[in-house]
Amino acid sequence: MNMVLENDELQDLYRELILDHARKPRNFRRLDDATHTAEGINPLCGDKLRLYLLIDANDTVVDAGFEGSGCAISMASASLLTETVTNISVADAEACFNTVTQRLTLGSSGDQAPHKIDLSKLRALDGVRQYPSRVKCATLAWHALHAAINSQSTATTE
């Protein structure tokens, strides 16, 4: 990151990890064989993304991808999400949803996710808490995850 940021908070929001995932989102692709999918809409800005999950017979998420456009925060969050939920059970994915959204909205420590899942990268999103109007950007993909798992077609963050 460029050194013009004399300001800690802004630096905290746009961490190198976030900017990296925003520039080069992982799993940015449509899953043609998706078993579950949902759209996330942020009415504030009109941004939309679509999340795809491939869930197998053992209720394991075996693949995840997304498409759409959005700000650095929402793109990075979606990208990190797809990495996080691949190869874990649906129940664990739902636990991740709870942990992440609670951590971002309530600032709670969020110990709902099983310890076996490494959520440390997602700490990169924590800077968003200082920007309440941007929390919705960070949680958008996660709401879409929750919707997809629960077979709803759309999630909004209002």
Next chain:
Amino acid sequence: MNMVLENDELQDLYRELILDHARKPRNFRRLDDATHTAEGINPLCGDKLRLYLLIDANDTVVDAGFEGSGCAISMASASLLTETVTNISVADAEACFNTVTQRLTLGSSGDQAPHKIDLSKLRALDGVRQYPSRVKCATLAWHALHAAINSQSTATTE
């Protein structure tokens, strides 16, 4: 009038002449042979009156009457009106309308009415100027007069 009125303004509004006409309105009757009629509605209070005019071939008001209910001010004003416009020409009646409404709303001296018509009794209504919310009560019948002469069916004072 009772002597409890220590206050000039109130006394000015409820002059003996007003109270007398309000208690015993003159020409309070329907004219079955009316040639012109109009209703006056005061939306503020819902009061209504209907004015009847009998206008002959020479454009003279040969008879005037009214029916309806209202406050002392509107009843007295209607009563005085019927006395004033009987046996004058339609043009003079319209001039009286202009004079009276202008005197009450603008406080202008109102010299539009021909001198031959005696409007002195109508000065009893002048006290209403101190009560802007009541001016409409005093002008209601006059607006009905104007409407009747001009073949409109209703006049409102809003």
Next chain:
Amino acid sequence: MNQPQPTLVADIAACRNDFPALNQDVNGHSLVYLDSAASAQQPLAVIEAVARYQNDDHANVHRGVHTLSHRATELYEGARDKLRKFVNAASRAEIVLTSGTTESINLVAQSYCRPTLRSGDQILITWLEHHSNIVPWQLVCEQTGAELIVAPINDRGEIELDELYALMTGPVKLLSLSHVSNALGTVNPLREIIDRAKKAGITVLIDGAQGVPHMTVDVQALDCDFYAFSGHKMFGPTGTGVLWGREALLEEMPPYKGGGDMILEVSFDNTVFNDLPYKFEAGTPNISGTIGLGAAVDYLQSVGMDNISEHEKALHEYLVDKLAGVNGIRLIGTARNQASVQSFMLNDIHPHDLGTIVDHQGIAIRTGHHCAMPVMQRFGLSGTARASLGLYNNTDDVDRLILALEKARQIFA
């Protein structure tokens, strides 16, 4: 005065000082404001909340990432949360912010009734209703061919329950009923009526314009389907109001108005409406007014709705006693359960004249039809004089009114 003073709730006496408008002279006399049923005065806390918002926090809501927009949104949505708690709605999605009771009722008429009513269907109201709870139904009946039917009231100004229940046996789709009559003060037995309506499968809207200022309202306990009220009658700003509706019903209703904020997505092929409650809130809302309304809720809760009810009940009894002592007074509205709203006539003095005479002595009462012409017709009157008591009134106010009425009686003697 040889009557004992009623026991009013002690702390409430001090509330009067919270209302700057009451501290003024009118026509050379200190103001006695007995017109709260038309519109209540505002406590300083409300006036200041609005001014503070304008001075420090104003921006448009919902749409911006900048700090002021965020602050404005938090304050505005915070007011919604307060209102939700105030009427005990199950969720904030059920609190639709409107410009007042009238708009809330029109919203239900146009979005709930208009798309579904058919010729042969009926809407049921009562003779007690305010024009805002009559005309919207006349309009939608004309638009749909449905029929408006009306339950009568008795000489005390109470709904004839037997006749109301008899009417419920017809093809009635909606009952719309006031919580408290603004003209007569009648408090309707909502729990019982709603119960009967539910059993008959009838949707129920309560016009709560005169309910919320006087008593605790719990929409879940009432078990109605819609509850409408205005900010300005509960010590908040004009241009604000609420439609509470059951989420399941609101969910099914098409939007009322189109515009910004009520959509998720607009294109010329396909427009997607927003979630509740935003689906019903098109355009920039009354942000400052709603924030003021939130402050009014805080104020009411700090005084306590039960204290307010108790105070007003005692003061209303005092008023009725005193009026009874004035020669030529006829009370209009003598329901067994009555809020602190009292209509009356004095001899054959037209209410308008009465209004002017008491105003001349600094006393504000309302005179006329109170936007309830059918009630007036029911009593064979074109209007009444009405004194309505709010939490800030006291026995001195009543005494001043009585003296002024005596003077009027003498002028017209």
Next chain:
Amino acid sequence: MNQPQPTLVADIAACRNDFPALNQDVNGHSLVYLDSAASAQQPLAVIEAVARYQNDDHANVHRGVHTLSHRATELYEGARDKLRKFVNAASRAEIVLTSGTTESINLVAQSYCRPTLRSGDQILITWLEHHSNIVPWQLVCEQTGAELIVAPINDRGEIELDELYALMTGPVKLLSLSHVSNALGTVNPLREIIDRAKKAGITVLIDGAQGVPHMTVDVQALDCDFYAFSGHKMFGPTGTGVLWGREALLEEMPPYKGGGDMILEVSFDNTVFNDLPYKFEAGTPNISGTIGLGAAVDYLQSVGMDNISEHEKALHEYLVDKLAGVNGIRLIGTARNQASVQSFMLNDIHPHDLGTIVDHQGIAIRTGHHCAMPVMQRFGLSGTARASLGLYNNTDDVDRLILALEKARQIFA
């Protein structure tokens, strides 16, 4: 800065001090407010007019004979008179007070169009419009079977006039068009367009939400049929607005909402509607807000609309020049006639991120779709950043924005 300072209208510089909200720090920097197109700040004169009314004069309007009710009515109707002069309406009957532009447009859609449109009829709008000037027409088209047709815009954000005129040859009943685009700042050539529409027998509504804050509006000179605008964009309170309409058209239209004040007489057999403008004003209006709006008109007239236009034009040129110096800036909206509203993109930085970064430096800009998604679609964007300049902005504000954009560029380098 090596550019010469533009010549701004001298007195206007001092106006900034009239706006208390501008005198604050946000995120540790003095506030630069560049979001007036979303909602303008209020001068102290407006804030105080509202507070003064609440402190001294509040009561319900139109219905009372007592002194406060009379004062409130005079103030409220006085605001209507000011608004009439402000847009040069022929009579006060033509000034319908609403809660804002959105409601004004919905009123026309529901009361003018809905009763008369038939399947086969068309409503014509443009790609420039705000959602509030799109969705009401989508709703009424769905209700009536009429068709919504849309004139395209070019790459500068100007309406393609030839195509607009070609569309006018169809069965078009109404043209609804913005005065000024809120997303792109385009000032539409109204005189010419209205002329063509009139010749084709088409009724014309102008969405003036972004017109009135920036320039003199004369509805008679424009010769349109309806003109809609909002109080909060012209330095007045939220929850206020106007629908100006030609008296002859308003006269024919059925009421929009039912309720108190819009009737002369209510009975269960026969309800008589009130005269204009009251027929369209059901229920207790936004009294305090409208009085504040009257004060905003006074304020604008004391500054002078021509001075405002001149100031904003110079400042907008300055902004465009400065933006041109920022590496990676792309202006969205480059109409030849443009108001002081400027959308832009900076490299591929998402507007949301840009908004947060400049907010962090105390600068409020709007980011997103600006309730004009079709405009965004036209430019292949999901949103833009938008700086909108009001009479209180100055070159320092622009300079601060430019510095903040440089910082954003570097973060995302």
